[in-house]
Amino acid sequence: METLPPQDLSRLIGSIYDCTLDPGNWDRTLAEIAEALLAHSLILSLNDFYGDRMVIDRSVGWEPHWLAERTKHLPEIHAVLARWLASCISLDEPFVASRELMPSQAEASAYFRNCLEPQGIVDISHFFLMYTRTHFSEIVVARHRRAGVMTDREIELGKLLLPHLRRAVTISRILDARAIERARMAQALDALACGVLLTDEHGAILHPNRAAERMLREGTGIQECGGMLEAKAPSAARELRSAIRQAAQDEAGMGRTGLAVRLTDSEAPPLFAHVLPMAGGTCARPSTRKRRPPCSSPVRRTKKMRRR
Incomplete structure (x- = not known):
């Protein structure tokens, strides 16, 4: 037919x-x-x-x-x-x-x-x-x-x-409830000196700010492989994937400071990725409710790259 x-x-x-x-x-x-x-x-x-x-x-x-x-x-x-x-x-x-x-x-x-x-x-x-x-x-x-x-x-x-x-x-990502905010959010992220990337729970890169784009081009600690964020150092690659997964699945267990992953080997100058959860969508957290309402967009993480 x-x-x-x-x-x-x-x-x-x-x-x-x-x-x-x-x-x-x-x-x-x-x-x-x-x-x-x-x-x-x-x-x-x-x-x-x-x-x-x-x-x-x-x-x-x-x-x-x-x-x-x-x-x-x-x-x-x-x-x-x-x-x-x-x-x-x-x-x-x-x-x-x-x-x-x-x-x-x-x-x-x-x-x-x-x-x-x-x-x-x-x-x-x-x-x-x-x-x-x-x-x-x-x-x-x-x-x-x-x-x-x-x-x-x-x-x-x-x-x-x-x-x-x-x-x-x-x-x-037409179904992303934050789509209408993305242009303004991108401007704010681009104003930051540190590298910031938004990913989904699997590590797929949704948005890098300008500093992060430079890091990806220059291969400074991180790289993009098939649209996925990866640490260049083998010792950090698995830890970064695990941190992103934990940020998506167990926000409460991360504490207020998030997760810090060292991206460089011990011989190189230290470079850290701070993995933090950022709830997607436009859902508010009403003070009268005990549980957080489900949001429409995927949980995202912001990774700030800076030297210590």
């Missing part, structure tokens, strides 16, 4: 990867995906199960009024998807309402009655990019009665696009 002519499919996949270089292309690319799927509208979102909210969303075809109406029904949507995700065999399989819900379940759904039916939407599908106990990200495809319910052709096309969407979203 041909989902799209090969040249059209290639062009669409190329548009998805273009978004990694310019996130401003996402609106146009999402519109192209919606057209290919014969969709009435489409949403790219990161969802918080605990708060029953969308932390980040980009949409095409949804009017603001109906997006606001859909938000009212997020507890119902999340309850259905949470049960389905907990039992699904593979995230590569989409949730297609016309195939997963009985007609009586759709008729009983306030979401269908109050939000979808008034727009003429007869089917809704969820293609999942990521799923954890607290969050999931997805592409939501809505089909109008003019196009009818999702067919095997659209489901297969969505599954073909899914791995490319996952990679592009990961690379461009």
